Amino acid sequence: MDQGNTAFLLIAAALVLLMTPGLAFFYGGLVKAKSVISMMMLSFGALGLIGVLWVVYGYAIAFPGAEGLVAPWSIDFTAIGLESLLETPEDAAFPPLAFVAFQATFAILTVALVSGAIADRAKFGAWMVFAGIWATVVYFPVASWVFNFGLADDGSFAYGGWTTFGLQEWLGTGVIDFAGGTAVHINAGAAALALALVLGRRVVFQKGAHVPHNPPFVLLGAGLLWFGWFGFNAGSELAADGTAAIAFVNTIAAPAAALLAWLVVEKIRNGKATSVGAASGAVAGLVAITPACASVTPMFAILLGIIAGAVCAVAVDLKFKLGFDDSLDVVGIHLVGGLIGTLFLGFFANNTGLLQSGGNPSQLIAQAVSAVAVLVYSFVLAFVIGLAIEKTMGFRVKNEDEIAGIDTVVHGEEGYSFGEPVAASSRI
Template sequence: MDQGNTAFILIAAALVLLMTPGLAFFYGGLVKAKSVISMMMMSFGALGLIGVLWVLYGYAIAFPGSSGTLAPWAIDWSAVGLTSVLEPGADATYPPLAFVAFQATFAIITVALVSGAIADRAKFGAWMIFAGVWATVVYFPVASWVFNFGLGDDGSFEYGGWITHGLQDVFGVGVIDFAGGTAVHINAGAAALALALVLGKRVGFQKGVHVPHNPPFVLLGAGLLWFGWFGFNAGSELAADNTAALAFVNTIAAPAAALLAWLLVEKIKDGKPTSVGAASGAVAGLVAITPACGSLDPVWAIVLGLVAGAACALAIELKFKLGFDDSLDVVGIHLVGGLIGTLYLGFFARGTGLFMGGDASQLIVQAIAAFAVLIYSFVLAFVIGFAIEKTMGFRVKNEDEIAGIDTIVHGEAGYVLEDAKA
């Protein structure tokens, strides 16, 4: 048992778990003051619900590898309730439960990301039902497609499900998704677009009407996300080695460059660089580098950050041109940033990218993976959300939205500036 790597994985898991409260602050600062509790509670609700579901059956669906399968849909019944992973094998380098914990935090943050698209207008109970169903039929299987491992013909472990490993059998190169560009960001971004369409636009939706009520919250949330992202990216190596160090450096370089690019676009387009733009640019760079952090030279990570920061700064305007109300730009940042980071590898991945000594095969498999996850997640999220809306209702009444849903849904106010009894 390698105690150093075990400690590394456990610390990385704690860092990734911190990202969900960080996301709560990031999202909470972006909504209006009377919706901040509702917005933050959707992240904390996901933390509670998905944490339980992961232990009960999520891991068994996402990682049926102990049964030796890399099939697109499978479940390891012995792992339900984590029964089969309580004790490490004789040749284990770290406890299986450390990996279980690490991957649990990925499931939690992915579900929480989706909530940003439906800010200011969603019922908490409906959100929780959506979160549980979507995690079960979308995130857990997609995580298996990307991250699962099974036993090969020679008895050795083969990492990656049908997306990352299966495509390699066809094209000769496997999909590169080091930490979840497809399973996390494209997955969440596609679901966010579907829910935005199901719930419809906020009252008075137009450019400039809904402004962030607390930019310091947004900056705090972005800082916590960036801090936790080192566990997200470097931790995905599952070992404290040179690849983890490369991922760590790229997780500095890309978001730093994306922050600068976003601010430059804002300055050119609107005349002023903003704090919310700086936070959003950093997150866009973090999203883009997630699949690529272990496969790019740092200089190319900077280029990726510049591309993602500028592109996402422009992409958030699409909701006004196309008429869908993605409240907190989950589509513009996570879907677009995830696609950019995933496809960028087809050109610049070390050794296999089109411009790095490889051919078009890497780009082809990256595109197949990206759009397979996008379509699957969008369709099922739309069906689940539509079913909830037509049965119990997903959206609050317009008058409750206008008044602010914190007191209506949770009976609390985000800011109490005066004691009512005074």
């Protein structure tokens, strides 16, 4: 066992876990002051619930080690509860539980990302029910499609999810998704769009009606996300080597370029470059580079960042034109950014992209097929799950509660108390 790589993987897992509290700050700063507790609790609720489900059965669904093409619902029953993974095989590069921990943090973050589409109007209990079901029937299988593959002694695929192994058999190349452009960002963005449609618009839905209450929170959250993203991207190599270094550098270059591109679009469009725009641009670049971080050169990472920053800055306004209330722009940043990064590889991936391989379209086809498959699968199931919850226990709070502020209604707390404090906790 390589103790250096083991330490690298465990540190990367800790960095990715930090991204969920970072997301809570990012989302919390974007909503009104009377909704900040509710918004941040959606992320922390996902952290608690998905952390438990991953140990109990999530890993067993996402990483069944069966020979042959892994079907969408293959389950490794020996991995239920992780008891079979407590011992480290003699020839293992790192303990199996180190990989379990690393992938757990991906599952937690992906679910938390979805919550940004339903800010200001969702019941906490209904969200928890949705999070558990969606993770079980969507994220865990999709993670298997993308991340679960094994290699034979000759370096060929021995088994794996269909977007890697299956497309390799068909096209001669599988999808390139180094750290989760499809499994995390397109997946979460599609589910966010579905929930935005199920819950409907907020009581007041127009441009400028919901001004972020705390831009410093937004910047803090974006900074924590960027910091954790180095574990997300470089850690996905599972080894401290040259590929991890390339991923690390590209995780600096792309979001930096996207930040600048977003600010330029803002300046042209509104006459001002804002702090919230800077934070959003950085996140858009991080999203786009996620699938591509190990498969493009730093200069192409900058190009990708410029495209993602500019396009996502325009895409976030589509909700007002199309009429869906994606509160915190999960669709405009994560779905659009994930699609940009995934399809960019079809053109510019080292050696295999259309423009890097003498015109061979196989990589572009693989990227497009995988992106569309994840988008459709996630959207349809999220819509069905969300609609079922809305029709039974109710997903959305009452309009009067939304207007009054759901922090006190749902959690009995206030983010900022300037008068008599509201304290629901029994330990206060």
